[in-house]
Amino acid sequence: MTNEEYQKIFHEIKNNITFINSSLQLVEKAHPEIKAYPYWKDSMQEVSALKRLLVELSSARLCDDLTLKKTSPDRFLPKLVNSCITLFDSDDFHCEIEIEQSLPEIFVDFDRIKRAFFNLMKNSYEAMNGSGIVRILCIQNGAFLQLDLIDYGGGISPEYLPKIFTPLETTKPTGTGLGLLISKQIIEAHGGRLTVESRPHEGSTFSIFLPFC
Numbered sequence: 556m557t558n559e560e561y562q563k564i565f566h567e568i569k570n571n572i573t574f575i576n577s578s579l580q581l582v583e584k585a586h587p588e589i590k591a592y593p594y595w596k597d598s599m600q601e602v603s604a605l606k607r608l609l610v611e612l613s614s615a616r617l618c619d620d621l622t623l624k625k626t627s628p629d630r631f632l633p634k635l636v637n638s639c640i641t642l643f644d645s646d647d648f649h650c651e652i653e654i655e656q657s658l659p660e661i662f663v664d665f666d667r668i669k670r671a672f673f674n675l676m677k678n679s680y681e682a683m684n685g686s687g688i689v690r691i692l693c694i695q696n697g698a699f700l701q702l703d704l705i706d707y708g709g710g711i712s713p714e715y716l717p718k719i720f721t722p723l724e725t726t727k728p729t730g731t732g733l734g735l736l737i738s739k740q741i742i743e744a745h746g747g748r749l750t751v752e753s754r755p756h757e758g759s760t761f762s763i764f765l766p767f768c
Contacts, residue, residue, distance in 0.1 A: 682759065
């Protein structure tokens with residue numbers, strides 16, 4: 556099945572879920588007493604979770620259709636970080652960027668890499684409870700640009716670490732378990748790879764490797 560066919564199916568399912576969600580909201584507005592029903596809140600949360608899951612699955616199907624453009628890391632990385640960090644509603648969450656000088660150019664699909672990078676940064680943001688500094692290091696590693704995202708959120712539990720890129724595996728109550736998988740797929744579609752290192756009781760480092768032109 557082509558990406559276009561998948562998107563058509565996802566679009567139709569999303570329309571139906573949106574209709575159900577809107578209908579439930581109208582019921583709640585007309586009959587506010589229904590919020591006292593023991594399972595009403597859970598039902599509304601499940602519909603919202605289903606909608607988020609569908610959006611994530613839809614995004615996962617788009618990794619093959621890249622629009623690549625040549626850029627230098629010192630132009631692309633600050634723009635990438637700034638466009639992601641503005642999406643977080645916190646004055647206490649910041650990034651420090653260090654870029655090695657005279658790095659070769661790379662080919663990237665900025666919108667897709669932004670999605671991958673945002674998922675990783677969101678993971679750090681939540682691990683650090685929306686407060687602190689994430690370090691972004693950009694260096695040359697052989698034929699690859701290595702981009703390290705270093706947080707100080709306490710690290711990843713050893714039992715969960717092997718499953719971190721497994722679909723629907725998550726430790727977050729409202730998570731879909733697809734964000735990190737999608738990041739990995741996007742980066743691999745660029746010919747790169749994504750790795751993770753946990754520093755117990757300290758933090759985590761996600762490393763993006765993208766091939767130079």
